[in-house]
Amino acid sequence: MLLLLLGIIFLHLAALVLLFVSTIVSVWASSETGTSDLWKNCTLLSGGHQCSPASTGEWIQAVQAVMILSIIFSCLSLFLFFCQLFTLQKGGRFFLTGTFQILASLFVMSGAIIYTVMSPEWVLGTYSFGYSYILAWVAFPLALISGLIYVILRKRE
Amino acid sequence: MLTFLALTSVALLGIVPEQSQAIVIYTGWERHALVGSDVRLSCSFFSWRWTSEDVSFSWTYRPDGSRDTISIFHYTRGVPYLDNKGPFKDRLEFVGNPGRRDGSILIKNLDLSDNGTFTCDAKNPPDIVGRPSSVRLLVFENVPIQAGVITGAIIGVVLGLLVLIVVIYYLMRFLVARRVFSLSVRSVSGLWPAALCQSGFCQGLELKPEPIPGMDTCVAKLA
Numbered sequence: 001m002l003l004l005l006l007g008i009i010f011l012h013l014a015a016l017v018l019l020f021v022s023t024i025v026s027v028w029a030s031s032e033t034g035t036s037d038l039w040k041n042c043t044l045l046s047g048g049h050q051c052s053p054a055s056t057g058e059w060i061q062a063v064q065a066v067m068i069l070s071i072i073f074s075c076l077s078l079f080l081f082f083c084q085l086f087t088l089q090k091g092g093r094f095f096l097t098g099t100f101q102i103l104a105s106l107f108v109m110s111g112a113i114i115y116t117v118m119s120p121e122w123v124l125g126t127y128s129f130g131y132s133y134i135l136a137w138v139a140f141p142l143a144l145i146s147g148l149i150y151v152i153l154r155k156r157e
Numbered sequence: 158m159l160t161f162l163a164l165t166s167v168a169l170l171g172i173v174p175e176q177s178q179a180i181v182i183y184t185g186w187e188r189h190a191l192v193g194s195d196v197r198l199s200c201s202f203f204s205w206r207w208t209s210e211d212v213s214f215s216w217t218y219r220p221d222g223s224r225d226t227i228s229i230f231h232y233t234r235g236v237p238y239l240d241n242k243g244p245f246k247d248r249l250e251f252v253g254n255p256g257r258r259d260g261s262i263l264i265k266n267l268d269l270s271d272n273g274t275f276t277c278d279a280k281n282p283p284d285i286v287g288r289p290s291s292v293r294l295l296v297f298e299n300v301p302i303q304a305g306v307i308t309g310a311i312i313g314v315v316l317g318l319l320v321l322i323v324v325i326y327y328l329m330r331f332l333v334a335r336r337v338f339s340l341s342v343r344s345v346s347g348l349w350p351a352a353l354c355q356s357g358f359c360q361g362l363e364l365k366p367e368p369i370p371g372m373d374t375c376v377a378k379l380a
Binding site: 053054056057058061062064065066068069072 | 301302303304305306307308309310311312315316
């Protein structure tokens with residue numbers, strides 16, 4: 001029982017950490033000479049990195065908003081899980097926790113999809129997708145599975 | 158006491174003219190405009206002297222990425238002289254009021270090549286020592302959205318909807334519980350009239366709303 005609990009919390013925390021890293025580190029597109037998105041574009045010069053704020057298009061702001069919302073919902077879901085763990089009656093299901101976690105995973109998915117479809121408008125052809133983008137795609141199934149587990153899970157004694 | 162005041166005032170009057178020889182020129186810091194629109198570049202100055210009849214304004218222009226400055230406007234002795242050979246030929250208009258210390262110009266039909274720095278220099282004889290002030294012109298094809306506006310809007314709307322849903326849920330529960338309570342009060346006919354209850358005589362009765370069966374939420378239990 002304790003093992004199951006620890007496993008579920010570990011899964012949730014893993015998804016949350018991936019979301020944080022994907023949102024904060026600005027490496028959604030990268031090339032040999034620099035990185036760009038989500039918050040700043042950095043180019044590698046002889047003296048070092050030179051960074052400037054990212055382009056202010058509508059789509060990149062939408063991706064920023066959706067990633068931040070997914071972090072907020074995942075944190076809320078973690079808080080609600082601990083809340084419901086101590087107050088739910090026997091046999092009850094963690095519906096609220098699961099709902100918030102699934103919503104968070106949907107937000108990450110829509111953010112990654114928007115970025116995939118719209119980024120050719122402002123990203124040069126020499127740039128390829130960076131590791132933050134890949135982490136966002138990895139966080140999506142982790143969060144989804146975590147949310148589904150919460151919905152199926154029943155509270156024992 | 159009076160002589161002391163008189164001496165200090167004379168000293169101040171002696172000091173002030175020495176400091177007032179500097180003329181201070183004010184323009185904007187940056188101007189943003191769309192391609193094809195008009196922009197008004199304002200220039201005014203502060204001087205301790207009265208506005209003389211020989212007041213003069215002159216504007217010079219330095220394109221972005223270039224080191225050469227070119228004169229585009231000069232006003233002196235009541236006559237404005239506009240650019241008739243340079244990049245702003247037939248596009249300049251003098252809209253200032255030299256009597257009110259305003260030497261603003263209007264540039265019409267902007268183009269992307271008009272990006273650059275405009276410098277205004279004003280002279281109010283005998284007040285001629287001063288620093289010219291520059292304003293940077295940025296011409297855009299379409300108005301860029303400020304960073305963070307859409308981000309904040311999306312986050313705000315979603316969180317607002319969340320708060321709204323929670324409030325409506327609790328409101329519904331409160332209303333349903335109140336209706337259940339008032340129904341049960343009426344069924345105990347006459348012993349505990351609602352008026353007595355409202356004035357605080359119903360200590361034995363529980364006024365906490367009953368949770369709807371099957372919808373146990375931890376937040377309700379905490380409440």
